[in-house]
Amino acid sequence: MLRERENSVMEALKQVKDPEIDSISIIDLGMVEKVEVFEDSVLIELLPTFMGCPALDIIQRNVVNSVAELNFFKQIKVQFIYHPPWTSDRVSDEGRLRLKEFGIAPPPTRITETGEWHVDCPYCESTYTTIENIFGPTACRSILYCRTCKNPFEAMKPVSTMM
Secondary structure, three states: OHHHHHHHHHHHHHOOEOOOOOOOEOOOOOOEEEEEEOOOEEEEEEOOOOOOOOOHHHHHHHHHHHHHOOOOOOEEEEEEOOOOOOOHHHOOHHHHHHHHHHOEEOOOOOEOOOOOEOOOOOOOOOOOEEEEEOOOOOOOEEEEEEOOOOOEEEEEOOOOOOO
């Protein structure tokens, strides 16, 4: 019975979207580290994508509301943890597709030894892109420009424990 409830919680978490990118769930962002189901309570541990992310309160509230709809638990505890640290390689393949559909290039999978990174355009998939500004609208995104289709776009910054 607890296993079924855990599966139900995971399904509920798939419905919790990033408040700023409503095409991607916290599951596909790789934020869910642990779900622990007990008889009448659940503990959900989440990894913030960035320290000090202003959306954490919204995410926490949305997680509680989504899981509460299951009507299984008297107590729903959502805890943000910082170990292990979230890294951009936690974004699922589905999440990478959802980011592109939203017009945001997924985090790069290849980073050079010098820390350089490159992303392809989410619109035309051209590799002919340049970073316009490392600082984007949020701490986790940068602004780039595609020299092929002439579109500016955002890209998720790579975050790695190897950097």
